[in-house]
Amino acid sequence: MKVHNFSAGPSILPKEVLQESAKSTLQLKNIGMSILEISHRSIDFLNIINEAKTLTKELLDIPNTHEVLFLQGGASLQFYMSALNFCGKHKCSGFLDTGIWAKKAINEAKKVSKTIKIGSSSDKNYSYIPKNISFNEDFDYIHLTSNNTIYGTQIHSFDFINKHIKTEKLICDMSSDIFSRRIDIKNFDLIYAGAQKNLGPAGTTLIIIKKDSLTNKEDRPTYLDYRTHINKESLFNTPPVFSIYVSLLTLRWINKNGGIINIEKKNIEKSNALYNEIDRNSLFFGLVEKDDRSIMNATFDLYDQNLKRKFEELCNKERISGINGHRTTGGFRASMYNALEKESVNKLIEVMQTLENKNKK
């Protein structure tokens, strides 16, 4: 019986990606060796990483001014690394505080420079994206988190930043919504994203960086300097070969399925269907402001907490997995990453309706 995997990440991957990954774990093409056994300097791996970079550039329409890197350490290492590399003459960086991940980024940046919160939704447990912001400070960069998995909020348009803030550089943690929708890459100097949502398994971190944005000439730890990896084309040291390989397979899958435009369309359809049910169903309510609802992670709860166990039992019966909310928000969270099929969303809606029918007043 099929599992409907709504896990927030690491999360569901396309079935054909898993099948091809399994095959290559036994033997890559006809070379007599597993993808786990080949040298990262071999022609086989060079072809893999080069195709992964090219496909990333094509799918996201990345201009030539930007480079694509595959590193390690996740967004958690990027919090510090981005600050270290982008701290400039103003010694001041601005952050949009949209929750735990933004706060973690702020804490690491504090070790490098002054930080200012240009906006925060902490007053309402991060249930919205603060947009009325205006500052006269000169910032080295502004840092955003495009999608907030824990709360289920998402920045749908980035226009409000450039209009009201004096900054030359824009950094965005897109860990949980990269490849889920169209993004105008040229507006960003640095985008980073752990692979484990829409790209591949945990173990690699995608970096999209504007090549001429690193003007600072400071001597930095070699691994933590983006210039190292730009110069060595992500092969400064042994890269996470398998994670990059599975990412390539996922990129091929996105490409074959009509690219980002089509993926975005499907994601909007899936999330609309679930949000419509949350709003329609008399037992449930959404946890965040409607304008800022994430197309990736829908958060919701029951009016009557006494129904919680019943709902969970119904979900278990239908093998709906991973919909418990984060411990800081409670309630439920349905993560609908690219590889989650509409059928799984429909199943969840069905269960919500069953609960309603059994508990109508």
Next chain:
Amino acid sequence: MKVHNFSAGPSILPKEVLQESAKSTLQLKNIGMSILEISHRSIDFLNIINEAKTLTKELLDIPNTHEVLFLQGGASLQFYMSALNFCGKHKCSGFLDTGIWAKKAINEAKKVSKTIKIGSSSDKNYSYIPKNISFNEDFDYIHLTSNNTIYGTQIHSFDFINKHIKTEKLICDMSSDIFSRRIDIKNFDLIYAGAQKNLGPAGTTLIIIKKDSLTNKEDRPTYLDYRTHINKESLFNTPPVFSIYVSLLTLRWINKNGGIINIEKKNIEKSNALYNEIDRNSLFFGLVEKDDRSIMNATFDLYDQNLKRKFEELCNKERISGINGHRTTGGFRASMYNALEKESVNKLIEVMQTLENKNKK
């Protein structure tokens, strides 16, 4: 036809490890999800990482004073991270310069403190381990590279360090020989090792750290502070789930095959066989001093460079893969990690003998 994989790393893994990895890439046990899709907070993954830690402790006989971590970024990130965490009151660290990897470690440590080379074999292209060392400096720590893949040298006994140097702490990069032989862990404050030789696929870095060795109270970047990972038991952020899982399978394989004592015995047998042939065969010579020969990576060359192509052709015909020497040393390098079977070493010896028979003077 079987490939004899002598690659220096990423390198050969046991066949049954690859088979089980492939199975779990399709579906982990009977949970209906792939190992690539499960949450790192799920009970399934917690069982995996805990068993991997326990088996590491058992196999290497690690005392309770030490902790085992699985991080990311490879030895290259450890070069800086170890210096950052272990720099102490003397602001001076000592390094045994045994080649490129040691020099890279020195370069990163220079960003943190004064560094002194307590010995170097650069005078003879790193073809031996410098052992006559004596210094009166007070060091925060001494840093060693136990096995030097590029040159084929290995530190067989660590006694010479403690006898002649005043240091309270000992750090060792064991990337290419951990799990290949018995090591007295209690003598080390920090051991680090990229997984991609004897442990698993590229993508995770094993850390063995003495818990009370970090006395320095400085505020460090969170990811780069070992205390973060000790406190969070390697789950500070999303770990490289798959790499840790495959490492666990390899640890089970080592355990099933008689543990480190037996693995060491086999490694000595394999390397003895090859070194005996190098010394016996009139066409070949070894590149390093006999006492310092590595049981993992044997480096050798032909007296007559005109035979190089013939030898390579014979190797290709027998599907012997990955024996070209590093570009800085030339010649040949046969890496004989744990998973390489004696049969493959025998095949290489056979080819060396065939070459000799065809080219006897």
